[in-house]
Amino acid sequence: MEQPVQTETWKARSLEELVRILHQIFAEDKVSVEEVQTLLESYESNPEEWLQYAKFDQYRYTRNLVDSGNGKFNLMILCWGEGHGSSIHDHTDSHCFMKILQGNLKETLFEWPEKKGNGEMTKKSERVLRENQCAYINDSIGLHRVENISHTETAVSLHLYSPPFDTCNTFDQRTGHKHKVTMTFYSQFGERTVC
């Protein structure tokens, strides 16, 4: 993504409209990170619109595909039970946007480990994202861990990845060792995926 030829300030008034505008934006050759982030932040989360995608699992967070963006991007909803968190992971050279639809999520940024990682990974920063906020990350920024640190509330987030990817690396915080994993969808377009 480079500097935009034409920046619009979009306002998505519903999830449907959000998806429609995203298709429009990604139809162009050049897409601006700022434009997408602003668009995602502009959408005011309305649970009625996304409840059908919000399928929770008892034991871990779930990934629920909402739209496959004509191959240009994946839009998905992640559901986090109390205490659920992700491993430290990278984003396979893709852009990653994360918008909070409900609850709060803590994002901890990490430096890439040294080539032959053999020490504790370095924490860069951490923050708690609130409802409707949108964060952005890519591999040049670093790695992150995302967690729902609440013991009383669940959390729901909307993620956009471009280009889409289904494998990434997870990292052991104590040693920096990485391990490739394949990501799967708990549901697609509102239907539970049977593995």
Place this chain on the structure above:
Amino acid sequence: LHTLLAKNNRLGGPGSLPKGLGQSPLARSLRVLNLSGNRFAEVPPALLRLRGLRSLSLGGNRLHGIPPDIQELRSLEFLYLGGNFITAIPPELAKLPSLRYLVLCDNKIQSIPPQLAQLHSLRSLSLHNNLLTYLPREILNLVHLEELSLRGNPLVVRFVRDLTYNPPSLQELAGRTVKTRNVPYAPSDLPENLVRYLSLASNCPNPKCGGVYFDSCVRQIKFVDFCGKYRLPLMHYLCSPECSSPYSSASQSSTSQSESDSEDEAGVAAHRMQKVLLG
């Protein structure tokens, strides 16, 4: 009443739960109870009479411990105790036969009792953000475990040179002899406390050693190596320093311990656990 959600209140003082809860119809009907985000400093005893309870959440309270009588909740499948001040886990927790999901994250737990491996139904165990330096070797026995979170614990990464061994007492030596020589005894032959003592014998994990131990054992940490990517420090108990570990071929002396032991025989269990830890 089947489900009661009372989270984010100020419950915790005496009289928080209605008197006679244990005798009420609720004791049989209640399946789901959520008391997270309150001010309970201990698990209210009345709660333990809810025999039909399947799901209990006391996350984000002020608990300092878990009562052994938690085992009364025979139907419990889901137990959320994250975000408290719990320092220890009673072995009685392992007596919950249906427990599938156990959350103990964000507490002050220093060790996991090996008995927890008896939770045969356990699918998910959340231990992140505690004070664990090692895990019991028995954790590898949890065959149905799919999720295990360990981050934010000061797990040792190096071999710990601390093999303190308290020689066995006369009572222990006598107990060992009774067990290994199969000396017959009946409850009428011995005081009740000794009968109970004899029932607590643990088998030495070394298959070549038919011995047992009671309180006196050697503790040593060995690292289970998951294909070089993830090393978990597991605590092994052996009946004596001369007894070799089931996972090594030669007997050990404290001076010849190498810093990077790797497990050969824990193969199957390690492979399974690798998927759980790295997935």
